[in-house]
């Protein structure tokens with residue numbers, strides 16, 4: 130373990146970021162460590178992961194995501210996002226995970242939660258977010274995907290990884306397949322129920338620390354408007370039934386749970402985040418193949434790449450249109466997987482945000498936080 134940068138704050142431990150999960154870590158070591166739990170289960174759908182095992186998986190998934198999009202090499206923005214995320218994580222049901230918050234270097238608007246506490250948000254998303262309460266809404270949503278173990282549950286439910294007869298449970302192939310499937314799940318978005326759960330519980334923790342619980346809805350409204358403006362054909366988006374259901378449920382939660390947080394913290398957000406939004410039509414994308422995540426993070430991929438591709442396609446969870454990224458570029462062809470679409474126009478239903486070009490540096494940016502930093506941050510933002 131290279132995690133020499135975990136700071137304990139009261140009962141909760143908030144991990145601060147370090148470049149510990151370097152690319153050399155994926156592979157045999159993790160495979161060996163996961164082997165013990167796989168032996169207990171024979172099939173992944175039966176596994177019970179320890180927090181440490183979950184983190185190993187999440188680190189490998191994060192590595193793939195970071196190789197795909199790059200990481201903004203700016204300690205200041207990472208510190209700010211980590212402070213907001215850290216405050217929320219402390220209020221979650223799993224405050225002691227090694228929470229890390231990573232800003233991805235792409236104009237595409239997305240937020241992605243890897244198992245174990247690795248939450249990613251894109252530069253493009255930060256550019257569209259208008260307040261700290263909105264950021265808290267998005268990060269709260271992603272934090273719930275982690276605390277409720279949605280990725281692992283999806284793999285189990287879909288029986289996406291199974292052991293062949295005579296296959297060695299500790300083999301790197303099994304671990305790599307887990308990583309591959311988990312990455313697919315994270316990138317495709319979760320099912321409707323999981324997304325609504327993340328919305329509901331996410332705004333509850335945002336509210337618990339004092340943020341206005343309407344932040345998530347405000348950001349989703351911005352996304353809907355952005356989409357509407359991008360092409361006339363996507364003008365139906367604002368009345369998209371899934372969006373309406375989502376808004377209705379957010380409102381219902383605010384009412385039934387009596388969420389009355391008021392902190393929006395606009396000024397601090399504007400002072401901390403100065404990215405300019407890029408119109409969806411102006412976002413550079415990468416073509417299928419180079420955009421694909423499968424195999425991008427590790428040399429240990431199946432030799433039969435084509436077969437693996439087909440399999441991944443077949444096993445990919447159905448896109449329900451609920452993920453943060455999903456809300457940005459749906460269209461008449463919104464059910465179609467972006468990776469299956471040729472061409473590059475948002476008007477034709479390509480998931481521009483997900484296929485957006487990324488930066489070239491996947492290295493994590495170290496953040497050092499103290500308990501005093503968090504206390505000051507909360508006080509300055511008039512948080513609880």
Ligand SMILES: [Zn+2]
Pocket residue numbers: 270271274319324327451452453
């Ligand atoms: Zn989600």
